[in-house]
Amino acid sequence: MYRPCGVFDQKYCETMAIIRTNAHWSLTALGLVLLLAMPLYLSGRILHFVNLLCISIIAAQGLNLLTGFAGQISLGQSAFMAVGAYSSALLTVHLGFPLWLALPCATLITGIVGVIFGAPSLRIKGFYLAMATLAAQVIIPWLITNVRTDLTGGSSSMLVPAPKLAGLTFNSQQSIFYIIVPITCVCLFFVRNLVRGKIGRAFLAVRDNDLAAEMMGINLLKYKLLAFFISACYAGVAGSLWAHWMRAISPDQFNLLESIWFLGMIIVGGMGSVVGVTFAVIFIKFFDIIITVFSPSLTSFMSPQLAQDTAAGLSPFVFGLIILTFLIVEPRGLGHRWEIVKSYFRLWPFKY
Amino acid sequence: MMLFFQFLANGILIGGLYALLAMGLVLIYKATRVFNFALGEMLALGAFLLYMFMSLVGLPFWLALPCTVCASMLTGLLVERLALRPLIGQPILAAIMATLALSLMIKGIVLFIWGSSTVSFPQKVMPSKSLVIGEVFLSNELTWTFLVSIAIFLAMLLFFRFTKTGLFMRATAEGHAVAQAAGINVETIFAVTWAIAALVATAGGIMLGNRFGVGITTLPVMAGKAFPAVLFGGLESIPGALLGGIMIGIVESLAAGYIDPQLSEIMPYIVLLVVLLIRPEGLFGLRRIERI
Numbered sequence: 001m002y003r004p005c006g007v008f009d010q011k012y013c014e015t016m017a018i019i020r021t022n023a024h025w026s027l028t029a030l031g032l033v034l035l036l037a038m039p040l041y042l043s044g045r046i047l048h049f050v051n052l053l054c055i056s057i058i059a060a061q062g063l064n065l066l067t068g069f070a071g072q073i074s075l076g077q078s079a080f081m082a083v084g085a086y087s088s089a090l091l092t093v094h095l096g097f098p099l100w101l102a103l104p105c106a107t108l109i110t111g112i113v114g115v116i117f118g119a120p121s122l123r124i125k126g127f128y129l130a131m132a133t134l135a136a137q138v139i140i141p142w143l144i145t146n147v148r149t150d151l152t153g154g155s156s157s158m159l160v161p162a163p164k165l166a167g168l169t170f171n172s173q174q175s176i177f178y179i180i181v182p183i184t185c186v187c188l189f190f191v192r193n194l195v196r197g198k199i200g201r202a203f204l205a206v207r208d209n210d211l212a213a214e215m216m217g218i219n220l221l222k223y224k225l226l227a228f229f230i231s232a233c234y235a236g237v238a239g240s241l242w243a244h245w246m247r248a249i250s251p252d253q254f255n256l257l258e259s260i261w262f263l264g265m266i267i268v269g270g271m272g273s274v275v276g277v278t279f280a281v282i283f284i285k286f287f288d289i290i291i292t293v294f295s296p297s298l299t300s301f302m303s304p305q306l307a308q309d310t311a312a313g314l315s316p317f318v319f320g321l322i323i324l325t326f327l328i329v330e331p332r333g334l335g336h337r338w339e340i341v342k343s344y345f346r347l348w349p350f351k352y
Numbered sequence: 353m354m355l356f357f358q359f360l361a362n363g364i365l366i367g368g369l370y371a372l373l374a375m376g377l378v379l380i381y382k383a384t385r386v387f388n389f390a391l392g393e394m395l396a397l398g399a400f401l402l403y404m405f406m407s408l409v410g411l412p413f414w415l416a417l418p419c420t421v422c423a424s425m426l427t428g429l430l431v432e433r434l435a436l437r438p439l440i441g442q443p444i445l446a447a448i449m450a451t452l453a454l455s456l457m458i459k460g461i462v463l464f465i466w467g468s469s470t471v472s473f474p475q476k477v478m479p480s481k482s483l484v485i486g487e488v489f490l491s492n493e494l495t496w497t498f499l500v501s502i503a504i505f506l507a508m509l510l511f512f513r514f515t516k517t518g519l520f521m522r523a524t525a526e527g528h529a530v531a532q533a534a535g536i537n538v539e540t541i542f543a544v545t546w547a548i549a550a551l552v553a554t555a556g557g558i559m560l561g562n563r564f565g566v567g568i569t570t571l572p573v574m575a576g577k578a579f580p581a582v583l584f585g586g587l588e589s590i591p592g593a594l595l596g597g598i599m600i601g602i603v604e605s606l607a608a609g610y611i612d613p614q615l616s617e618i619m620p621y622i623v624l625l626v627v628l629l630i631r632p633e634g635l636f637g638l639r640r641i642e643r644i
Binding site for chain 1: 387438439442444445446450452454455456459460462467576612614618622624628629632
């Protein structure tokens, strides 16, 4: 890895630092200020997309930890999000929990469900594990739809009241922005920090070859289940935020297609690149948003039925095309491209 | 007791269809080590192609069928050439994601062309006479489906046993490098495999479409039940696919009949989880030995 010109590490803590130069510090501060001031200069419609993006980033980073770093393929991330959303909603609606209590509880519950469905990973891997998590993706929404429909509302949507904290009601995009975005920042920092420490190294070893990792003294049971736990916790946070942000949840918001979207974001971002996956979420959601925003205007030059079908078909087609293109052309993803761009400018204009 | 036999018969008959779909999956997995998650969408595409030839072009069934077969084999070849050949030798996640991406793309294309509504074939594809044995009623569509599945299964066995291409495909399944060293053109074999698999998927799609209607939302759900069947029988075994398909059909039918009709949606996946926990390689699959 290239360092900026003239920066020399003299202590271990300097080598380990995420933010290392003054320029870096000031850019981070500026970025944070611009981010947190977004509700002042953006309309509610755009903030809606920003909130959606942040929730997707949390869920995708969870999957990145599991699939990108620990190498366990999961097709069930959106089912885990459903667990988070519904447990948070049930705690809020039926037990009257406030958000600050419902969110951690839902996170924990989702983490435990994740460990249960991750348990087969000790015995099976690769494709077989993908099938086991696919089973989770089929079974969990079914349970929500068919078991205790008096509590969950079955296949129709369940309403969640707007969260209240310290006398404030977070019922607009502007206000809930200040719940979602700080949590996203904390989640991103946590995953970035986790993967450069002992646990992250262990995950990488398990990904590259789990037998070899076990022989080098890595406790496979512990680390595989830990990966599933943290990943599901991220899904739980995302789902819980989703429930309090959408305020109407139904099982078909968390279908297999969503899980495939998350896996696709990992592919586009590059396996095990925190920055890359964040970019990929923005990149893919951007296309999706463009399609949703502009598809109503298709009716102006085709029949309404045809326009509706075209709009419905465009989103999966474009998304599939993006994944295939990245798989074939740039398997290392946007994260790798980002590194190339960065190192180019670090050495510019003297490339030696 | 009669009810039990009725459920059993229904299960076996619908299981025959799952077996057919499972065979399509096993075929691809054996030769190319790719699990085809796009099966459901390929089914729908095949059924829609037949629908197009019959209702929009207006061909009679006996003429529309060969056209559909040619068109679907062509799509199989295209899929292999454009999406999967560049990914030979990539890690397993790449192969999984490639077929998932394909499924999305085919879904998009079907939605573009035929829309999201469920249609039915303009004329019945299969003769409509029901079979009654004792007091057990066998639905004619399911019986015909079962018979066609068995016929395709036998044809496949004979193909692998007696033709040169079949032999090459078995050799390719043993090991790509070894087969190549023995003078087999592995890329051609891959293309042939995908063409045959597309053909099998189309046959399944037509029969499913005849019974449940042709739609992009309904058919892939049915295909999802072939995944547990494949794992139950073993990923590399064609007789295993037959047995797995029928077992899944029976379990699903009995669970729906005796416990809860809603349960038929997830019962195959519960079986799948049990199989994965007890015997991950399935009944006739190969146990993999790992080396570092």
